[in-house]
Amino acid sequence: MSNDEFDYDRPTPIEAYENTRRWWWRLVWFLLIALLLIWFFSKEWVIAYDDEVEHFKYGSIGSEGNQGLPTPILQALPVIYKDELGDQGFAKFGLIQEEGHDLPIGFSKRIVGGIERAWLNCSVCHYGTYTLPGETTVHTLPGGASNDLDLFAFIEFFTRVGKDPGFNTNTVIAAINSDEVPGNLNFLERQLYRFAVMPLVKKEMLALSNQLEFVARQEPYGPGRVDTFNSYKVLQFGFPMGPHDISDVALNGSSDYPSIWMQRPRAGMNLHWDGNNASVTERNFSAALGAGVSPVTVDAESLFRIRDWIDTLEAPKFPGEINMALAETGAPLFETHCAACHGMGNADYDEQLAAYEVAMAAKETGEDHAAEALIKPTRYDYDTGKYPYLGQVVGLEEIGTDVGRWASYDQDFAAAQMGLYAGTPYRFRHFKKTDGYANHPLDGIWARSPYLHNGSVPTLRDLMNTAAERPKTWLRGARELDLVKVGYRSDARSGGTFTYDTNVLGNGNAGHEYGTSLSDAEKDAIVEYMKTL
């Protein structure tokens, strides 16, 4: 018998037991650590805001995990590209930087996969500003239109960064560790950035840049405008966007950012400029995709919180003087010429409010009260029974406004949208291709300039004129209001930054020539009335 047949090192029963136990412990530790890591990397954390407006401005809706960048990288960009952005940083794109925040309004943060990332939320597009004549104070309009935001420049910047060899691990780390970005990367984090984070970010941003290459073929949107659906087609569905795949008309479907206040009364109306969806919730979930969420990363709870807030968010009141006598003259004219399609101010608001308060008090004390009296009255009358065309789509031939936005939303895309949020309760089922543009309520219309879906008419008073009489080229981007004609100033000294040329594709200012045959005095009266809405 050879000696090799023995295991001279045979463990004793105690050693065998302890060896086995050691393996079990290793397994237990491995599983514990694995669970901890899984938990850590799968759980997401956000900063929550108690205040609804703060939540709207900085709260996360779930875009970070889809398109977001690690916060330090986002903060490093204005340092790396200082030559381009100057000291303004992201404010260069019309983003609003508030004190006490390290990113502008419209950026939220979320820890995803163990890394804090930041990206956009609703307020990036729905946060308006204005100044009053002779004043410098900037007034804000949460839920208004982001009149300052130059999304086109913003996208152009990111597509350039995505392809820029100068945007690399070394420059990013140097920028993050500079004094201009809060915090420093330690040795371990630097390795993480070098070998994991940056290669991934580079790859994703390059892919995004390639997808958005078509934007270079579009006419610049100018501040306060967005091409909603063409990017959507690419990012969600990968639609081909080459010169032979899409007409120039459909490629240039830019439109104004809409205000998003008082959404509850809008339920059932055809929403979006072309009225392609009558479900407020569906419209919200669709708009969230535009801010960068995906059906997987969307934070539905957060979106519902915003929905609840904008459901009853009051339209702002006109900040200047109103000639009430003139407005009263304008009211019946408005009723005659405008209200059937747009609704109008609620003439009985004061009485209804008084009755409502009485009923509420009665409810508190348990006295008898009419149930319908408990419905809070609104300053605007959204009654689609009274105003038969409110919320309805008017055909292109009839309305006659620019076709670009209508053309950018086509049947194929509507069909594709029906697959979005599949497997969730929010699956889309209402999107449709329409034959024109929808009539919307005009609550807070003074704060929604420029006018028409594409923002082609600077003021309400201009809109009362025929297309031929409306301004052909004018400046966008001014914050100061023209309180007489109602709308942002657009003259040479207004501070506007972008020359809006109505001859450019998608920028046409024709159509909607309602009331243009009225006298100037009547038009002035209607405009004065509209200040009250």
Add this chain to the structure above:
Amino acid sequence: MLDDTGPTSPNSDHTHEDNADVIFNPLTFRSGLGELKNRIIRSNISGMFDDYNGHGGNARVNWETKFAKGGCGAIISSYTPVTVKGRILTRYAMIDDDDKIPFWEMVGKSVHHHGSKFIMQLSHSGRQQDLSGFENIHHKVLSSTNHKDYFHGILCKAATQDEIKDLVQLFANGARRAQQAGLDGVELHGANGYLITQFLSSGINDRTDRYGGDWEARAQFVLEIIRAIREKCGQEFHVQMKINAVDFNSWLYPWQKPGNTLDETVNICKLLMDGGKGFDAFHVSMGSTFPHPTNPPGDLPMQDVVRWYDVMLNQGVRAKMNYRIFSNWFGRWFFHRYWLWRRGPKVEGIGEDYSAVIKKAVQEVDKDIPVMVTGGWQHAHRIADAIRSGRCDAVTIARALIANNDLPQILQRQNAPDKGKECTHCNKCLLNDLENPLGCYEMSRYDGTTFEQKYEAMIKEVNSVYYPPTYPYHDVSEV
């Protein structure tokens, strides 16, 4: 309030002379053991003095003779394994083979020479094998159960019925060898968590065959042993049994089963009397592990635990955990407090109330079956009270005798050892035994004015077990 500490008799109804009369009143057994000259018996206690392979050495003879010289009525041998597979510590003289008979004959003669009787304690560790030695590391020790010892995590396997038959014969052969060596009797170590306890205890025995179940079934193993011994050694040969009055098996982990109650023990003792053919005496102890807060009663010297427990690190699968507990300040503090709380306030005579019940029950059946009890005895008045009140017929003493080898002589003349010389129940002897010669390691008891002087004195006393040395070999008359 009795003064327990002084050398003089306390203020009580009984003078010291009365007490000494009770203690030194001879005790007669029905068996061949005959008459003990007094009621103080050296309880089984051992040191690692012998040849590794279990052959006794000169130190063992010296050790046992110390107590014979000291005046004990009888000496119960140190834990004597009936097989190397049943040793608790290495270097304990064994009785596993006829080749050990001459040695034990020598021990017997030496003890007898000084007027004491010698009873050999037949033992098998079962799963309570603290230092298995190289002979045993590659197999699991036999027990009643497959469940490892919960204190140190010593692994074991449940003996098959064939193996039980062999175990019974090991004990019977041990008894035969003791008889052949001319010893006065044997004691089965059925207490303190060793193999027989592992069968007797409801907290440990989980067998479903005829050796497990109710108390009768659990006692079957011992019953077979006593019958096998009687078959080999006859009815005259003295056979006694050390048994736990109560197991307190859940002392360490409260989720362990509590083990045998006093009622069960009483029943078991009566069963083991086997209609007059069974045991000739009972030796009452407590606790289903060794050590146990109730046995040996006293303190637990945590510094010594940390110094000497390391030798057990590879003996059980829980030893490393224990050692980690013992060697950090909180674990040490906590374990110490826990130990003392589990013991309770009483040290001297800790088992006397249980022994009283057993004695009464046993002697109702047969008045000639004496019951002795162990547990911190050191004061004449306490021992005398226990005997006088019928709680026991004799006491057995181990650690107080390590402190004062001549304790019987002391108690004959005074109530207790001189101040500063009493056993402090520190149990340092218990822990030192794992790595050092058995002896009294309580430095405060030694003469000297400096640490070094006292330590020197301690070394001398502890090592006195090696005198006279093996060479030149002494003869009996010189001892």
